Amino acid sequence: MTESSGIGTIGLDRQTIIFDSTEHMVQSLGANDEALKIIESAYPEANLHVRGNELSISGPAAVVELTLRLVNEVRILARSQTKVTPQLLEQLITMLRDQSAQRPAEVLTQNILSTRGRTIRPKTLNQKNYVDAIDENTIVFGIGPAGTGKTYLAMAKAVQALQQKEVNRIILTRPAVEAGERLGFLPGTLSDKIDPYLRPLYDALHDMMDPDSIPRLMAAGTIEVAPLAYMRGRTLNDAFIILDEAQNTTPEQMKMFLTRLGFGSKMVVTGDVTQVDLPGGTASGLRIVHDILGDIDDVAFSELHASDVVRHSLVSSIVTAYSEWDESRRASSAGPARGAAAGRGPAK
Numbered sequence: 351m352t353e354s355s356g357i358g359t360i361g362l363d364r365q366t367i368i369f370d371s372t373e374h375m376v377q378s379l380g381a382n383d384e385a386l387k388i389i390e391s392a393y394p395e396a397n398l399h400v401r402g403n404e405l406s407i408s409g410p411a412a413v414v415e416l417t418l419r420l421v422n423e424v425r426i427l428a429r430s431q432t433k434v435t436p437q438l439l440e441q442l443i444t445m446l447r448d449q450s451a452q453r454p455a456e457v458l459t460q461n462i463l464s465t466r467g468r469t470i471r472p473k474t475l476n477q478k479n480y481v482d483a484i485d486e487n488t489i490v491f492g493i494g495p496a497g498t499g500k501t502y503l504a505m506a507k508a509v510q511a512l513q514q515k516e517v518n519r520i521i522l523t524r525p526a527v528e529a530g531e532r533l534g535f536l537p538g539t540l541s542d543k544i545d546p547y548l549r550p551l552y553d554a555l556h557d558m559m560d561p562d563s564i565p566r567l568m569a570a571g572t573i574e575v576a577p578l579a580y581m582r583g584r585t586l587n588d589a590f591i592i593l594d595e596a597q598n599t600t601p602e603q604m605k606m607f608l609t610r611l612g613f614g615s616k617m618v619v620t621g622d623v624t625q626v627d628l629p630g631g632t633a634s635g636l637r638i639v640h641d642i643l644g645d646i647d648d649v650a651f652s653e654l655h656a657s658d659v660v661r662h663s664l665v666s667s668i669v670t671a672y673s674e675w676d677e678s679r680r681a682s683s684a685g686p687a688r689g690a691a692a693g694r695g696p697a698k
Contacts, residue, residue, distance in 0.1 A: 363411040365418045369403045369425070377428035378421070379405070385424060388439045393417050420446055426455040437660075438473075444657060445475055452478075462506045463513075465558050470506040473660045477503060480652040484618060487650040489608065491596075491639065492620040494654025495669040501594050504618040505554040508590040512572070517590045517614065519571060522551045524594040525578040525603065548575050551594060578603060587612035596621035596636045598628055604635025608643075624676065 369375040379385040379400075386398055386405075396409040396417045407417050423442055424434055432438070438458070445454040457478045463470040472478040477499055483490045484507050492500035508520045526547045552575060555564055567573040578599065593599070593607055596619045604619075611617055621636045628634060643649050656673065659666040 361411055362409065363414040364406060364408040365414055367405045367407070367418070367421055367425075369405070372403060374425070374428060375403055375405075378424045378434060380434065384436065385434055385439055388436055388443075389417060389420060392420075392443045416446060423453065423455045427458060430455075430459045432458065441473060448475070462503065463510050463558060465509075470503075470558065472503065473499065474654075474658045476652070476654050476658045477660075480654065481507065483650040483652045484616070487648050488615075489611070489617045489643075489649045490619070491636075491649075491651045492618060492654065493623060493636065493651065494658060495622050495624065495656060495673075497659040497665040497669070498654035499658070499660050500620040500652075500654055501550070501592070502554055502557075504592050504620055505551070506558060507618070508592060509555075509558045511590045511616070517616070518588040519590075520573045521586060521589050521591045522548070522555075522573070522575045522594070523578050523581055523592070523607075524548065524551065525596075525598045547577065551575050551592075578607060581607055581610050584610055585612045586610045586615055588614040589616075591615060591617045593617070593619045594621070597623050597626045597634050599635040600628070601633055601635040601638055604639055624673070 369378065383400065386400070390396065390398055393409075393413050393416060395413045396407055398417070399406045399408075405421065407414050407421070409417075420442055423446075424439070427438070428434055441458070442454050445457070452475060454475075457472055457475050459471065460478060460481070461469050461471050462481065472481050476494075480490070480492055480500065481503055484504065490504075492504060494500050505522075508517075508522075511517045512520055524547060552564075555573070555575075559567075564573065568575070578593065589612070591610070596604065598621075599607065607619075608617070619636070619639075623634065623637050626634045626637075640651055644651065656666045656669040659669060
């Protein structure tokens with residue numbers, strides 16, 4: 351419940367939120383009011399006061415309204431048994447600042463998969479748009495930096511589609527391109543050498559399915575994890591197909607992969623165009639595919655950004671810092687060339 355009252359000064363307001371119970375208040379604000387500290391830090395002009403099961407918010411009207419919206423979103427999430435963490439609060443604050451038409455609680459309570467005592471769901475608006483694009487299109491490109499959930503969410507949608515019998519199998523693939531190390535120096539057989547490149551896909555599978563069932567499903571061909579080269583010459587029907595690390599495909603490999611699409615299948619292509627490990631001078635198929643397929647129906651491109659990183663909060667800062675460094679490096683390298691061209695006299 352929310353009660354409103356003016357406080358006698360133009361432009362100021364006071365709102366009172368009454369929680370359903372002490373338990374609901376603790377779920378929303380934390381045992382030691384951790385949430386209040388984060389809210390006060392985000393909106394320093396708002397004055398927050400707790401008394402019993404009531405939270406009063408006073409200050410400039412616009413700030414009070416924003417703070418009230420945030421607390422109400424937190425209450426909704428707490429009622430849905432979503433744990434209110436500092437990271438979740440930061441996400442809510444960011445989403446409210448973006449002034450999206452969609453309520454943050456609607457985004458953060460959209461369940462994709464419930465497995466092994468945990469629920470997989472989008473954690474940002476861009477992630478929800480990405481998941482929606484997978485539902486609505488046959489081919490989806492998820493492009494963004496590390497930690498934005500592009501592969502993990504695609505995997506969750508694949509497992510969900512398999513469980514709901516929308517597809518008969520899941521095919522996971524990625525190019526075996528060396529990222530600084532030499533494949534030939536790895537020990538073991540060819541299969542042993544390739545396995546480290548596919549390990550992130552296995553790890554995600556183990557998060558989403560009973561680990562004991564995975565070998566059985568793989569032996570039956572229901573789940574296949576293979577290097578991209580193994581896709582050549584095949585037609586993949588009734589399958590959910592994920593191409594990971596697609597920035598390390600050449601344009602020819604990207605075309606080869608996309609043309610494997612068969613009837614009743616769905617494809618998700620994920621990658622980070624800032625982390626290309628191809629040999630110098632080799633074009634990335636992911637970098638040019640939007641120019642080629644951008645106008646084709648049933649093909650969608652979803653972009654995720656540093657603000658969508660859902661790993662440790664430092665990862666978002668690292669991604670942003672590297673992006674700024676790349677931009678400044680490109681600007682400084684382009685500067686002298688522009689200056690030389692500008693200073694050049696007329697041709698003789």
